[in-house]
Amino acid sequence: MTTDTVPTIGFFVPSGVGIGYTGPGVFLKRLIGPLRGVVNPRVYAGERPGHQTDPSLVPVRSMRVGDSGPLRQLAWALTATWWIIVDHRRLDVVHFHGTYLYKILPALACAAFRIPYVLVPLAAGADFSLRGRSTRIPGISQLVRFIGRRAAGGFALGEEIAEELRQGGVxxxxxxxxxxxVSASFFQETAADRFDKQTLIFVGVIGKRKRPLLVLEILARLREQDPTRRAIFLGPFASPSDRTAFTSAVSELxxxxxxxxxxxxDDVSGYMRNSSSIFVLLSETEGIPGALVEAMAAGLPSVVSDAGAMRDIVTESNAGFVVPADGDIAADAVSRLLADESDWHDHSSRAREHAERHFRAESIAEKYFAQLRAAMNADPVSISE
Structure with missing residues (x-):
C-alpha cells in the first residue's frame, strides 16, 4: 500500500453504534471523526432495540442483536465471518472493536485472506483475558493466543489490557x-454554580459490572447529611432484570x-458541564472509561474504583479519589469533595488540565492512525504460518 492511498478500515462493532450514550459507539465515533478523508471507514455493527443509528456511523452491514448470550454470540461470529468473506477485497485492515470470543471466527477469516487486523479490547478481565471465565473453556485460550499471534497490532485502554494482549499472543x-x-464540547465553558448543585453523576450502561446500586447507597448516605443532594444516572439498562433491580433499590432507599x-x-457534555458536581464510577472491571475522561474534560472531580486504568488516571491527575467498593468509604470520599468549595475547585482545575494534555480526540486519532498505518504495512500472517 502506498502512503497516498486512502485505506479502507472495517470496524466490527457487535454492541452497536446507536445515538444514545453507549461507550463503544461513542469511542468509535470520536476516533473516526477526525480521520474523515484520511481513511474510508466501513462499519459492521449490531443493531439494538431502542438504539437509533448515528447518521455518521451508518453500518454498511448490520444485524439485529439483543442481550448477550451464547447463541447470539455465535450468530454474530458467523455473520461477521460471512461479511469478511464477501467484502475481503474491499478491506485494507480490520479493527475489532471490543475483543470478545465471537471475534475468533472473523479473525480467522482475516488471517485466511491475509487481511491485517487489530484487536481493541474495551475492558480488562473480559473475554480476551486468559483469566476470564470464557477462556477457561477447553481449547479457547489456545484460540485466543492463535488470533493474538496473528494480529497486526493491539490497542489497549490501559496497562492492564496491554498486558492481557501480550499474554494473548500479540x-x-x-x-x-x-x-x-474526548470531543471539544466537553471542554466548553461550565456553569458557575455546579458545586452548589451537590449532584452526583453516573454515566454508562446501568448493569451489574458498573455497580450502579452502590452509587444509590452512597447517595442515600449523603442525603442523611444534606437532603438536597441528588444524582443523575445517564445511560440505558443492560437488561430488564437490571432495570427491575435499579428501580426497586431507588424505591427502597x-x-x-x-x-x-x-x-x-445526545448531549452528555451538557449534564457534566452544567448540572453535576461529582462524577462517580465504581465498576468491577474497566479499560479507560470514556465517561471518566469526559468528566475530567468537563472539570468534574471523580470518585472511582480501582478498575482498569482509573486508578492511574485519577492518581496522576490528583483530580479525585480511588476507593474500594465500600459504601461508607466511597460516601466519605464524595462527602469530602462536596464539603469544601475551594478544594472542589482545585480538583476541578486539575481534572481539566489533565484532560487537555491527554484526551483531546484529534491528537488521539492522529496517533491511532500512525500506529494503524504501521500495522497495515507489516507483512500479514496467514493461518498456515
Missing part, C-alpha cells in the same frame, strides 16, 4: 496504549425524588 512491540478520545434518569442522550 507481540509486545505491536501493543499500543490508546486513550479514550427512598430516592424517588432525588434521582434523574436519562436513558439516552
Amino acid at each position: 507481540p509486545a512491540e505491536h501493543v499500543h496504549l490508546i486513550m479514550n478520545p 427512598g430516592l424517588d425524588e432525588a434521582i434523574d434518569h436519562i436513558e439516552f442522550s
